[in-house]
Amino acid sequence: MIGGVAAPPVLLTAAVRWTRARQAAVVTTLLTIGSLVDPDRPLPLDVCLWHRLTGYRCLTCGLTRSVCHALRGDWAGSFAYHPAGIVVLAAVVFWAMRSAAEASSGRVVPILHVDIRQVYPVECLHE
DSSP, X not given: OBTTBOOOOOEEOHHHHHHHHHHHHHHHHHHHHHHHSOTTSOSSSOOOHHHHHHSSXXXXXXXXXXXXXXXXXXXXXXXXXXXXXXXXXXXXXXXXXXXXXXXXXXXXXXXXXXXXXXXXXXXXXXO
């Protein structure tokens, strides 16, 4: 609200709406794949260069396996691989849902009542 009057909704351009739709589709596809693969070995190879070179785990080691376990509802297994896995999954699901909502409605979905004009570049928005 601005001065007791509700601000008009911020509308997204067609290009931004398609971008949000693609984001939602890609994230949903990746989450679906993550729920179908073996959660103990979701990737065919060790992609962590730090772990391969030093033998020590980096800060994100186990995060993919943690998210895959959380997708299957194995909360204890998820937490055992990486404590942040459940939080990351919640953030990614929120991102996908918000992107889908923005793509379908054409309006910005506000988060914490932030003035969206300060967050998005002006060329992405029209009123």
